[in-house]
Amino acid sequence: MSMLGLFQKCRVSAYCGVLSVRKQVRSIHTFKMAEKSADYSTTNGFESKTPFLIGVAGGTASGKSTVCQRIMEKLGQQHKEQTERRVVCISQDSFYRTLTPSERLRAERGQFNFDHPDAFDDKKLLAILKDILAGKKVEVPEYDYITNSISPHRSHTIYPADVVLIEGILVFYFPEVRELFHMKLFVDTDSDTRLARRVPRDIMERGRDLEQVLNQYMNFVKPAFEEFCLPTKKFADVIIPRGADNLVAIDLIVHHIWDIMYKKRASPPKIVNGCNGHQEADETNGRRLSGSSEDTLSR
Incomplete structure (x- = not known):
């Protein structure tokens, strides 16, 4: 699926140290990067x-x-x-x-x-x-x-x-x-x-x-x-x-x-949850990611 198609179906939201992809309801909420x-x-x-x-x-x-x-x-x-x-x-x-x-x-x-x-x-x-x-x-x-x-x-x-x-x-x-x-x-x-x-x-x-x-x-x-x-x-x-x-x-x-x-x-860097080390898939097969400071420059 193209990136445009993905954003039409999902929204990306960042709050309280958690980046998550959720099912789109009405609008797209995302931060623009550079x-x-x-x-x-x-x-x-x-x-x-x-x-x-x-x-x-x-x-x-x-x-x-x-x-x-x-x-x-x-x-x-x-x-x-x-x-x-x-x-x-x-x-x-x-x-x-x-x-x-x-x-x-x-x-x-x-x-x-x-x-x-x-x-x-x-x-x-x-x-x-x-x-x-x-x-x-x-x-x-x-x-x-x-x-x-x-x-x-x-x-x-x-x-x-x-x-x-x-x-x-x-x-x-x-x-x-x-x-x-x-x-x-x-x-x-x-x-x-x-x-x-x-x-x-x-x-x-x-x-x-x-x-x-x-x-x-x-x-x-x-x-x-x-x-x-x-x-x-x-x-x-x-x-x-x-x-x-x-x-x-x-x-x-x-x-x-x-x-x-x-x-x-x-390919984007893989970030592993610093607390319990898991990646959690949601109903849209998107992934909920959170990062640990120890992972930052591990590549």
């Missing part, structure tokens, strides 16, 4: 010319950075030297614009909205991403969360890589930036969990006090998430419930990246 294709040739042992660009969006403290770290770990890149990495990660926070003196005073009092699109230098982000796609070495500035400014003396050198992850709350908001991504991921974590993570992080790592953190969250972070970040969820190719805790979803994404990097498209 509609764009990258340009590939052999470079540094990898079949890549244009890097595969992946955007990772989601609310504050949703686990975007941790998801990127998990992907890099599973691809064996986390502990490599920068010049040897084939997968690299960039934060949108590095592209906050320089504040005016009055804005800096407001920021010190927790009265500046860092979650608004106007807080970012989207033109600079766009230029950097275009250089990355052109295979150039780029310098990405380092953001200082304590002084609310870009460090003038510190930056990260990003060398040409095969896969580049860009994470941030509004990486899908700017159309010109969004169109550059080959794959778009949205980390979907409930608001209570995100707030519970943000409070201790801002107090211990960024020198804020509790009252300031809560006021900023209620006055700026939460409204900006609902107005600017959450609507960009519709652009995602893959939605990851529970963020980095969703090991199966991360495994499936890593498999997809692995196949892209090595162009092993003849």
Whole structure:
């Protein structure tokens, strides 16, 4: 049966770490995977010319950075030297614009909205991403969360890589930036969990006090998430419930990246249930699959 015929009869749904194929009732529900294709040739042992660009969006403290770290770990890149990495990660926070003196005073009092699109230098982000796609070495500035400014003396050198992850709350908001991504991921974590993570992080790592953190969250972070970040969820190719805790979803994404990097498209990777090691057929002879993190790069 052709792939088109299969999708006309079935739907694919991913939820809570389980990928299943079920009988179609009225409509098809599926996540689109990487509609764009990258340009590939052999470079540094990898079949890549244009890097595969992946955007990772989601609310504050949703686990975007941790998801990127998990992907890099599973691809064996986390502990490599920068010049040897084939997968690299960039934060949108590095592209906050320089504040005016009055804005800096407001920021010190927790009265500046860092979650608004106007807080970012989207033109600079766009230029950097275009250089990355052109295979150039780029310098990405380092953001200082304590002084609310870009460090003038510190930056990260990003060398040409095969896969580049860009994470941030509004990486899908700017159309010109969004169109550059080959794959778009949205980390979907409930608001209570995100707030519970943000409070201790801002107090211990960024020198804020509790009252300031809560006021900023209620006055700026939460409204900006609902107005600017959450609507960009519709652009995602893959939605990851529970963020980095969703090991199966991360495994499936890593498999997809692995196949892209090595162009092993003849047959999909076999994923075995990490709990009971079985594959369960349903009434349409489709298969219900779930994955274990230990299986990710076993091929």
